[in-house]
Amino acid sequence: MEKTSGPPELERAERKGHCMFIEVFSILLALGLLMFFAYRGYPVIIFAPIFTLLAVVMSGIALLPSYTETFMVNAANYVKSFFPIFLLGAVFGKVMEMSGAASSIAHHIVKALGSNRAILAVVLACSILTYGGVSLFVVAFAVYPFAAAIFREANIPKRLIPGAIALGAFTYTMDALPGTPQIQNIIPTTYFGTDAYAAPLVGIIGAIMVFAAGMYWLERRRKQAAAAGEGYGEGHINEPELQSNQNQSYMNIWLAILPLAIVLAGNFLFSRSGLSVEGWYDAKMLEESFKIANVKTVSSSWALILALGLGIIAAMLINAREVKNKLAAGLSTAAAGALLAIFNTASEVGFGNVVKTLPGFTVIKEWIVGASNNPLVSEAIAVNVLAGVTGSASGGLSIALEVMGKQYLEMANALGISPELLHRIASMASGGMDTLPHNGAVITLLAITGLTHRTSYKDIFAITVVKTLAVFILAFGASLFM
Template sequence: MFVQVVAIVLALGLLMFFAYRGYPVIVFAPIFTLLAVVISGLALMPSYTETYMANAANYIKTYFPIFLLGAIFGKVMELNGAASSIARSIVKVLGSKRAMLSVVLACAVLTYGGVSLFVVAFAVYPFAVAVFREADIPKRLIPGTIALGAFTFTMDALPGTPQVQNIIPTTYFGTDAYAAPVVGIVGGVMVLAAGMFWLEKRRKQAAAAGEGYGTGHKNEPETAEGQRYPNLWVSLVPLVLVLVFNYLLSRGFLTVNTWYSPELLKSFNIANVKTVASSWALIIALFIGIAAALCINVRHVQSKLAAGLTAAAMGSLLAIFNTASEVGFGNVVKTLPGFKAIQNFILNISSQPLINEAVSVNILSGVTGSASGGLSIALEVMGKQYLAAGQAAGISPEWLHRIASMASGGMDTLPHNGAVITLLAITGLTHRQSYKDIFAITVVKTLTVLILAAVLSFM
């Protein structure tokens, strides 16, 4: 059994190492999967074609529309200037006296409205530079500030967020995007408050040391004097439409739960409409948001739309295939003899399902460097056990949903995380310069989830 456990740990370690070094997960996830299979003494090709590929393909089938439409929505909001208009307006209102808070809120509004995390970083960065420079705050603090606004509470804590990390648990727990709203709001406020405390502390330390914005930085954005942006209220319309229709289609009078009869759904192998309803609601809401976004600044968008759609489609393909590769990896791992020992270890960390779930999702998200990848693997492997244990303990599936979702956005932002690497590239900074603050936000998020899980477990 020792050798079988080592096979899994070795495969996970190699996957993390190569991802950190910038090698494509799509290529190396199956290689290290098959390495673990060979060491464990199982059949090589059936494990690849019938387990790895089958589960990767199923993940793509389930979530590709959300990845694609989310990428298109974010790209159109970028092309029409609406994303920049929202960020610019918030930064302008709060000004340099609240530089960090203004950047965090700008990121939060865009992320909660459905704009891709990567697009948010691109859209907010120029305004973050302007306000940090005006306030004479070190540029090295920008990545941590953007990470707090885009990668934490609006990604997976606040109820209704249209990010995929909030949609994945609905498949396993029969919930919707608005699961456990009070828990999510409380957790979101805790993360925001603690994160701002850390960032402001770092700002004051820098000021006391006489450190300002600095000079000689890379990737400084060009000043766009005289550039015209859409009206703020017009820019907000697509975001509001996504949120409103996502709610109406999930829980309101337009709920997709009642659109089709159970007999019809059974003919499509859908035993319970709740397993697909949240995805359907978000798909329709994103369509509506995209249609509205295309009506803003039409002439400017039209000239760049073809190239923009191509870029969005390519980006969504890369994102979902990376995640699907990790999901395939996880599903092969769970068939290996050594996994039983690892699973028993995780399940014995605590007798409380919520604490157990928070730990396992955090660990797997950290190892894979992906919130959605780690979350999918954890719930695919142990989701049924958590649901059964939760029901036995009288724990609501909505709590399981919210804790799992929030836990995915904890240790996922380790140095090899794709979003972290992209954020540092956008800002022209290095891990050495700025990762300390990103890691601090990561710790804040992880501790918040564990605290919430512990409190809920003993209520």
């Protein structure tokens, strides 16, 4: 007997389902490989385009045009938009370190609070430096020697230091508190036409929630260790030299804080006062000569560039002799760090922009957007997932907003939701699941402290979970008062 085939419609549906599976699988495979290789320490700059092109080939899309006209164009656009902030932020942090201002701030806070409040002292020291514009990596280097000294004096396990630094530097001061000059708070301004002070009340509430819950967790862990008779521990590596720290002199605390205050004040003045950069140039001239249709999409970056520039000058002047001796080497180090950071992130942005052109992404996008009718919740899911996959808060945030930012803004406008809320939720969500084990800041922090994922990552992850939960609580809560 002759074998008969099924109805043509059924065969077409089966073929379509098979193709869709391959298209979605290609994206998930590329994302998984990128995360795995980043975790293993391979450079994202190299492997992001490789895995991007793997997904392109598996999806049956043109290979070379996808690389040169989509990946590279979008990566270059990201560099164009944010390189000044990366560079000036790195220079500011390095000058604060070279001048001795960063170590002075950490020293005075730790000394003022004492060993009885060792964890709080470390968290506050990191918070002040980060909120003042010092990069996360510089903060970790600056605070660690004092954290080690005060934890040893209080006989608190050294393994809790990374969690304390992460709470102070990687969470609420990075993306929740209004006006923070960290890049995670600036990226959404490009997509939503907001500024660094967007949704201040939501940000402050979120910061309080994260701080309180994080401190509760760390203090609970300290008490458990004390009850078990566990102290600072012996045989640690990368221990600071006690004698040199004891003999070191530190500059006046108010002088050390001055550059941070200038950055924060300058950012506010150039964003929300009569000196706002929005009014510096004629709107018609900007559109005709520079193709800037809405100055709000760039004004936050302009304001921060000016503020960081003033902060750098101040940080150099407060200890000019010391900075002068180290300036050439310090600027080279800062520039190299800024280049590596932005090109890593730009590669992830290029990856995301190629992925969004692939057929399988339509399915993934529908799942993310369809996970909730609330754009705030949907946005929080998208940013958290992508930040977790890429291991980068700024990378995941950029990909999510580049791909779906316009759609979220349209949904929000239709529901009467302020773009400022979109900004704050997106910014805070980027600092949620980004600190998975393959995150560069986590790996660097553990290397600085001489600890491992096995000994200290549990506390970092707990802080990550706290931050992620806070974002969703805020997203749902804000929806109730829309």
